[in-house]
Amino acid sequence: MPAHPPTPVIRPYHPADRAAVADVCVRTALNGGDSRARYPDERLMPALFAEPYCHFDPDLAFVLDDGTGRAVGYIVGTADTERFVEDFRRTWIPRLADRYPAPAATEPPRTPTEEMIRLLHHPERMLVPELAGHPAHLHIDLLPPWQGRGHGRRLMHAFLNTLRGQGVQAVHLGMVTVNTAARAFYDRLGFREIPVPDAGPLTYLGRSTTVG
Numbered sequence: 001m002p003a004h005p006p007t008p009v010i011r012p013y014h015p016a017d018r019a020a021v022a023d024v025c026v027r028t029a030l031n032g033g034d035s036r037a038r039y040p041d042e043r044l045m046p047a048l049f050a051e052p053y054c055h056f057d058p059d060l061a062f063v064l065d066d067g068t069g070r071a072v073g074y075i076v077g078t079a080d081t082e083r084f085v086e087d088f089r090r091t092w093i094p095r096l097a098d099r100y101p102a103p104a105a106t107e108p109p110r111t112p113t114e115e116m117i118r119l120l121h122h123p124e125r126m127l128v129p130e131l132a133g134h135p136a137h138l139h140i141d142l143l144p145p146w147q148g149r150g151h152g153r154r155l156m157h158a159f160l161n162t163l164r165g166q167g168v169q170a171v172h173l174g175m176v177t178v179n180t181a182a183r184a185f186y187d188r189l190g191f192r193e194i195p196v197p198d199a200g201p202l203t204y205l206g207r208s209t210t211v212g
Helices: 015-028 044-049 051-056 081-096 112-120 151-165 180-188
Strands: 009-012 062-065 071-078 136-142 170-176 202-208
Touching: 009 151, 015 044, 015 051, 015 062, 015 071, 015 136, 044 051, 044 112, 051 071, 051 081, 062 151, 071 081, 071 151, 081 136, 136 151, 151 170, 170 180, 180 202
Parallel strands: 136 170
Antiparallel strands: 009 062, 062 071, 071 136, 170 202
């Protein structure tokens, strides 16, 4: 009899998933696509958008396991953006300062990598007054072959249910406005736009943590 294909599952993040999660981040960090041509340092994007969440809020990190133990998607986030920013400033930036020194305030970034390093050294950008009513935030990414199959919704529900269990009522995210496929996904999951003046290339979305 032919062997059954492995069954993908949603499960909590484990430290052994770190490399796989970083790889998913890199392959989806450019408007949902592979970021390596624009950001050749493959440690940079995970250092901003994946690894600090696994470090500071591991109870909110979930992966899509392809059934063989390999993470092919993830959702990460924090229950308290203000606290996350404080932790990021106090302990995360010093861990990375040798590899990514703080840029001079008077020199504009010259490359996409320098733009990201500037973001790394300015976590206070996450403290947007209009988002105060949605104190949690998240990042979710899946490799393209695993998109459009319901796995993103399942990851989101695992995250939202955990937030709800911690007493958190609402969550937000910031997405690059031109990523229309991501916007359609979030719209289907009940996220709605939160108006933020001068949001630049981002659109902010939010919803309650109630899963109905």
